[in-house]
Amino acid sequence: MTDRELDAAGIGDPALRAAYRHCRSLNARHGRTYFLATRLLPVEHRPAVHALYGFARWADDIVDSLGPAADPGCRAAALTELGRSLEEGLRGGHGREPVVYALADTARRYGIRHELFRDFMSAMRADLTVTGYDTYADLRGYMHGSAAVIGLQMLPVLGTVVPREEAAPYAAALGVAFQLSNFLRDVGEDLDRGRVYLPADLLAGHGVDRELLRWSRDTGRDEPRITAALREFEALTRGVYRAAVPGIGMLDPVSRPCIRTACVLYGGILDAVAQDGYAVLHRRAVVPRRRRATVAADGLVRAVAVRLRAGRRSRRSAAPPRPAGPAHGRSYAPAEREVA
Numbered sequence: 245m246t247d248r249e250l251d252a253a254g255i256g257d258p259a260l261r262a263a264y265r266h267c268r269s270l271n272a273r274h275g276r277t278y279f280l281a282t283r284l285l286p287v288e289h290r291p292a293v294h295a296l297y298g299f300a301r302w303a304d305d306i307v308d309s310l311g312p313a314a315d316p317g318c319r320a321a322a323l324t325e326l327g328r329s330l331e332e333g334l335r336g337g338h339g340r341e342p343v344v345y346a347l348a349d350t351a352r353r354y355g356i357r358h359e360l361f362r363d364f365m366s367a368m369r370a371d372l373t374v375t376g377y378d379t380y381a382d383l384r385g386y387m388h389g390s391a392a393v394i395g396l397q398m399l400p401v402l403g404t405v406v407p408r409e410e411a412a413p414y415a416a417a418l419g420v421a422f423q424l425s426n427f428l429r430d431v432g433e434d435l436d437r438g439r440v441y442l443p444a445d446l447l448a449g450h451g452v453d454r455e456l457l458r459w460s461r462d463t464g465r466d467e468p469r470i471t472a473a474l475r476e477f478e479a480l481t482r483g484v485y486r487a488a489v490p491g492i493g494m495l496d497p498v499s500r501p502c503i504r505t506a507c508v509l510y511g512g513i514l515d516a517v518a519q520d521g522y523a524v525l526h527r528r529a530v531v532p533r534r535r536r537a538t539v540a541a542d543g544l545v546r547a548v549a550v551r552l553r554a555g556r557r558s559r560r561s562a563a564p565p566r567p568a569g570p571a572h573g574r575s576y577a578p579a580e581r582e583v584a
Contacts, residue, residue: 252288260349263342264291267298270343274301277531281506286498292354292401295346300364300394302326302343307371308437316372323372327365334358354400361397363389376440376454380480383443387420395419402503403496414491418507421488424481425513428474432461432525446480447473461525474522478514485511497550505542 250261271279271294282293306322326341333339333348351358367389377383395415404411427434427441434441440454447453450473460467485507492503509531516529523529 246287249287249290252286253291254288255291255349260345263339263345263349264295266342267291267346268294270294270298270301274305277506277509281502281509284502284505289401289499291346292350293398295343295350296394296397296401299330299343299347299361302341303365303368307368320369320372323365323369330361330365334361350401356397356400360393363393365389371439375438376444378444380443380446383441384420387423388416391419391423392416393419402499404494405496406494411491411494414488414494417484417488418491418503421481421484422506422510424477424484425510428477428481428517429513429524429529431457431474433528435461435525442473442477446476449473450476457525464526466521466523470525471522474517474524478518478522481514482511501550 250256250264255261255264268291271282282290282297285293303323303326306319306326326344329339329341329344330347333344334351337348337352339345339348347361350356351361367386370386370389374386377386393416395418396412398419399408399411399415431440431442435454435457440447440457444453447457451469452467452473456467456470459465460470489507492500492507495503512531512535513529516531517524520527520529
């Protein structure tokens with residue numbers, strides 16, 4: 245976290261600044277796609293986004309990355325302790341863990357509903373025991389806590405030009421779309437953890453089950469039935485993106501370039517999977533660096549343009565009023581429309 249970002253956000257306490265910096269470092273290491281997009285936000289909003297994603301990353305690491313020696317009981321105990329720290333932080337505004345301290349401060353500043361964090365923790369606990377989902381409806385139930393609530397947590401930080409409840413379903417859907425993209429990319433890695441996030445009925449419709457996925461993973465061999473199932477899951481995910489995208493126009497204009505860029509980059513995961521022949525059981529599909537740079541550059545141009553327009557409007561509103569025109573007292577300056 246840069247001093248400029250923390251100063252712009254009005255975060256002065258040294259311990260709290262250190263907590264936000266810790267969250268930023270987590271995102272820089274693990275969440276490259278969204279970390280890149282976050283750089284397009286106004287500086288005063290970035291610490292809050294890092295706090296939200298830093299906490300989510302910390303919990304996710306407990307579930308998946310404590311190391312091979314960590315058994316389910318150890319992971320469950322760590323999640324329980326994190327949940328206890330979260331409740332204390334939300335009540336008192338502090339936290340023993342840096343990620344909790346920053347999260348509690350962000351929740352207070354932006355009035356984020358506490359149940360969104362509790363729903364997220366419930367989804368993380370489910371990952372310790374649930375290894376698959378029979379239907380897409382079952383998977384959506386899980387993703388309410390693991391993904392939709394992330395979009396809802398972000399909404400007060402991003403701001404909206406419509407009532408927040410109108411934008412909320414789109415924000416939730418975009419969170420789900422991002423996670424579905426990750427599920428498709430990570431089929432092989434998740435299988436190694438004992439989980440299959442692709443719905444069992446979708447797989448069965450193509451003659452695929454967990455054993456066939458395991459066979460393909462172990463042998464490195466392709467199977468047309470698996471490819472067909474993955475292609476259907478890709479199409480399902482693209483449909484969620486289409487449903488979510490109209491919500492970008494409901495955001496504060498200064499936030500739109502960030503979310504539009506994240507949407508394009510996460511959507512690019514689907515393109516990378518398809519271009520790699522749906523070989524997700526054998527290797528991770530990666531969005532090419534040049535593509536990432538091009539998308540980020542376009543987002544930067546959009547972000548700068550929005551801020552320049554906002555600056556011009558601010559200067560005009562601060563200037564002395566113009567004399568009335570000779571005919572009807574109208575200003576000679578044409579009205580500007582916000583385009584993003």
